[in-house]
Amino acid sequence: MxxxxxxxxxxxxxxxxxxxYVGKPYDHASNGVHSIGLASDAVPKKPxxxxxxxxxxxxxxxxxxxxxxxxxxxxxxxxxxxxxDGFNAESKLQGRIITALGSQGYTVKPLDTGDxxxxxxxxxxxxxxEPVDAYLDVVVIDYGYLSAxxxxxxxxxxxxxxxxxxxxDTSKTLMENTIAYNDIAPTRGVITLTPNPTYAFKNRTDxxxxxxxxxxxxxxxxxxxxDTVAQLLR
Amino acid sequence: MxxxxxxxxxxxxxxxxxxCATAPPAAVVTYAHKDCPASPDLSAAISLTPPKDKAVYSVxxxxxxxxxxxxxxxxxxxxHVYALPEDAETKTVTVGSILEQTRLLPxxxxxxxxxxxxxxxxxxxxxxxxxxxxxxxxxPRAGDAYVLVATDPARVGQEYNSISIGTxxxxxxxxxxxxxxxxGVDQRVSRIFSYEGSVEVTLYNNPTDKQR
Numbered sequence: 001m002x003x004x005x006x007x008x009x010x011x012x013x014x015x016x017x018x019x020x021y022v023g024k025p026y027d028h029a030s031n032g033v034h035s036i037g038l039a040s041d042a043v044p045k046k047p048x049x050x051x052x053x054x055x056x057x058x059x060x061x062x063x064x065x066x067x068x069x070x071x072x073x074x075x076x077x078x079x080x081x082x083x084x085d086g087f088n089a090e091s092k093l094q095g096r097i098i099t100a101l102g103s104q105g106y107t108v109k110p111l112d113t114g115d116x117x118x119x120x121x122x123x124x125x126x127x128x129x130e131p132v133d134a135y136l137d138v139v140v141i142d143y144g145y146l147s148a149x150x151x152x153x154x155x156x157x158x159x160x161x162x163x164x165x166x167x168x169d170t171s172k173t174l175m176e177n178t179i180a181y182n183d184i185a186p187t188r189g190v191i192t193l194t195p196n197p198t199y200a201f202k203n204r205t206d207x208x209x210x211x212x213x214x215x216x217x218x219x220x221x222x223x224x225x226x227d228t229v230a231q232l233l234r
Numbered sequence: 235m236x237x238x239x240x241x242x243x244x245x246x247x248x249x250x251x252x253x254c255a256t257a258p259p260a261a262v263v264t265y266a267h268k269d270c271p272a273s274p275d276l277s278a279a280i281s282l283t284p285p286k287d288k289a290v291y292s293v294x295x296x297x298x299x300x301x302x303x304x305x306x307x308x309x310x311x312x313x314h315v316y317a318l319p320e321d322a323e324t325k326t327v328t329v330g331s332i333l334e335q336t337r338l339l340p341x342x343x344x345x346x347x348x349x350x351x352x353x354x355x356x357x358x359x360x361x362x363x364x365x366x367x368x369x370x371x372x373x374p375r376a377g378d379a380y381v382l383v384a385t386d387p388a389r390v391g392q393e394y395n396s397i398s399i400g401t402x403x404x405x406x407x408x409x410x411x412x413x414x415x416x417x418g419v420d421q422r423v424s425r426i427f428s429y430e431g432s433v434e435v436t437l438y439n440n441p442t443d444k445q446r
Contacts, residue, residue, distance in 0.1 A: 018440075019289060019290060020290060022290075022326055022328070022371075022438040022441075023326075023371060023393065024326065024373075024440075025363075025371040025372050026372060027372075027373060027375075029374075051418075052401055052418055053401040053402075053416040053417050053418040055418065058414075058415050058416055064257035094410050118294055126357040126445060135298065146399070147418060147420075148399040148400060148401060148418030148419055149401060149416070149418020149419070149420075150417065150418065151418075152399070152418040152419075152420040153420060155397070155399070155420075181244075182397070182399065183399075183402065184398045184399055185399075185401075186363070186365045186366050186398075187365055188269075188364070188365040188366075188367075189328070189364050190365060191362045191363065191364055192362075192363040192364070192365060192366075193363075194363075194395075194397050195397050197395075197397060197422065228362070231359055231360070233363075234359065234360065
């Protein structure tokens with residue numbers, strides 16, 4: 001009992017000490033960035049379709065195992081529906097970022113930075129035929145559909161981290177932020193976007209019955225995040 | 235048996251506390267103050283210098299009918315002015331209003347020099363919800379001395395609609411064992427932009443590029 005109490009006290013102390021997340025704002029006036037190289041592999045290959053407080057997760061280890069199978073199967077079915085319809089999340093996000101930043105006066109060139117082994121920022125940026133002032137690295141951690149729990153609607157979700165680094169000195173971060181679209185709970189310091197109420201699906205059957213709408217919900221989330229990235233560089 | 239007694243005591247305490255709960259403050263959509271000065275009173279600035287050096291330092295202030303008032307082109311509104319610390323250039327500052335249950339203050343934030351002249355202001359597109367704080371974020375430059383936070387009168391009375399999701403866990407005792415059940419929460423919330431609300435200013439020590 002005393003060990004349990006000690007562990008609880010230690011956990012509470014650690015959470016009290018944890019430094020909240022803070023982004024690095026972009027200072028347009030002092031950085032003089034006009035041309036940007038945009039890193040590739042921004043979006044994971046497969047979307048998620050996850051139910052947070054599912055019924056199975058309330059029934060211990062066996063429930064959790066059954067639940068993992070149900071969750072994986074749902075994600076596979078959603079993925080198949082989107083692939084069948086030719087949905088390309090990467091090109092949607094990159095295209096929107098290029099357009100939004102272009103309207104703010106930036107010249108944006110897509111770069112081939114290869115596939116990411118993990119959902120982390122690129123560590124070495126390739127040289128470009130025409131030099132750029134900075135590299136923009138958008139890393140979507142996960143995206144897809146999220147339900148708060150059993151009998152709650154599935155809504156689009158997306159979490160991304162974004163960084164702009166100087167091309168002259170890639171150890172110099174000019175802007176960094178984390179953006180969460182329809183997160184399970186707002187995190188202090190993280191930019192939190194509320195989901196578009198248009199795209200809500202009652203359950204798995206409802207999601208799979210209308211791939212076009214399923215795709216439109218994700219496209220809307222990707223566009224909102226892309227627009228937010230552009231706004232952070234105003 | 236002691237566990238059951240403790241459980242009942244906790245339930246009773248929660249029930250009594252729930253009975254005492256007051257309604258959340260409602261949106262204030264009218265502002266009675268008139269003949270307000272055109273410039274802020276810098277002598278009443280709230281200090282943002284922590285009593286001792288801290289990596290993160292937050293100041294939360296009520297912006298209500300008792301706050302000083304400021305007259306500007308788009309109307310009169312309550313305000314607070316905050317004095318940046320001497321070493322402000324080594325900090326990242328987040329300033330904004332805290333999301334309340336039924337209302338949200340639409341902030342209008344400017345950075346002032348030592349004489350109170352506006353050095354830069356933020357447009358609506360610069361505001362984001364960082365967690366539950368509707369805020370702007372900046373790194374002070376040389377010459378920045380004060381942060382002015384006023385209510386944006388043009389947005390007062392408008393609705394802000396959002397959807398929040400989360401999970402909720404309830405626990406019960408049965409046959410001496412605790413049983414907990416986690417369920418999902420998905421709710422649409424409508425709030426009104428209000429003249430009054432809470433303002434939070436947080437200063438963070440800048441991490442080095444290596445620490446990022």
